[in-house]
Amino acid sequence: MALLSIETLRVAYGNHVALNITEKIDIQPGDKIGIIGSNGAGKTTFAKSICGLVNYTGKINTQLKKCDIAIHLQDNQYIGRMPVKLIIEAIFNTTISKNEKLLDIIRFFDFEPCLKKRFAQLSGGQKQKLTIILVLMQNKPLTFFDEVTSGLDFESRVKLVSKIQQWYREKDGTVCIVSHYYDELEKFVNKLLIIDNGRVIAFGDVDELFKKLCGSVIYVIENNERNDKITKIFKRIGAPSHLIALPANSKSDETKLTEVLIKEGINYKRSDKDIEILFVNAIKEVS
């Protein structure tokens, strides 16, 4: 039985329809769902409507109550002058030093030194960590992470995402993660929800969607005049303008392709889960 099942979902801000889902979406227990789409596609609205933060019309079937869903929003501000320790203690009505579970999470995210600071003294990454700790501590059956790493430098982003992945490796919680960083999702999610202009373009298992939209395997190379000329003979699928994506649906296709690429000294990336290319082709298919 699905943890949460959306039959229809419509959110409008005045005359602007931000989200209009007309096909059934089932979120199963333990799912790790990546929610992707361009800016303004309706990703945050989707998360907020399920959490009851925006008014919607439609039908969502679930046994979950509002209090069973946790959400990490893009903006996670607290009063700047407040001590971080006090924020955490006030939210959970606890004393950190006496709460082993909380201490474990704080240690897991290497957050102990930040407890002595005021919220305004935290860096962007530390602020995100604080809210992640607060969200994970709730241990809810369904958790939304909305662009957890936006605004962070590469190193902080990688560290933070790897910590979240590590955390969920041993947990069976259901997670929906909104992100523009597809590489983060590739390592974490088993399903994808692709939204464009408020409509669902694709929803399903990452591997199945990849197979359907891109083929078994793809080879991605840099898009330049020489590479373009050399690989003209091969079938292509959609890719961002700086890349060329070459699908291969059999071992012999792969052999032919790699032989040419190696012979010509072209650097390539082989993937059977490239979410960026998957996304481009999902959009392309609709348009």
Place this chain on the structure above:
Amino acid sequence: MSWKLFKYEIVNLTSSVITIIFGFIFPIGMVLLFSFAFGGEVTDTSALHTQLFIQFALTIPLAILLIGHAVNYASELESGAALRFKLFGHSERSLLVSKMLANLFFLTISLAIYTIVVSLALQVNAPSVGAVFTFLGFYYIFSAIVFVLGHAIATIFGQVGKVMGTTMTLYFLLMILGGMMGVQPDNLPDGVRHISMGLPLYWITMYLNDFWVGGSFNFVPLIITTLGLAVLSIGLFGLALWLRKKGKIKQGAKPAYYD
């Protein structure tokens, strides 16, 4: 409401510059300043000091609640901090109760310090028992009213700048109408005086001084004007809740939920 949340609100209040300056320092400073400024013009110094004590004690709830609480709460709404607490399972009611209790605690401490400092520095008459009850009763009822007023203003505007501007204007307006800016309400121009008489501050400023030293006091106008102000505040709070329910108030760091 939890003890930790109460502690959080106390720190929130005590670390607010506005609350400290206007709630603690300003009333004491103004009483001392006015007592020196007008001290030479009157024969009964203790009557002047008592009147100043009564008047400026009432600026404490105005500063702490009308400005301090409203601005603090607006800041929480604007930054999304209030929403985050709700998302972590705190009901709006429990958050509001913790804020009310923290403010009540702070108001009491502030009044106690104000009373001690002003009593030591000036010749304030010893009050009659009835005056103490009337004064304290009014102090806390007036505080409750301005808390509701400040909360309503913060909910409607939801932005620090607008809330600061509105509450500061109201603060000084009420101080002028209540005779706290050096001009007694009865010396105000006719039209303004009539407005002043519609406020409970007028009746406290003009007549509590006599009652303080054993005279009589007509409670009817005070009760009527207090009820009037309460109705106005509750009405504004109701309007704020209605506007929010209808989605006509945008709050949070990002005004709309686009994306």
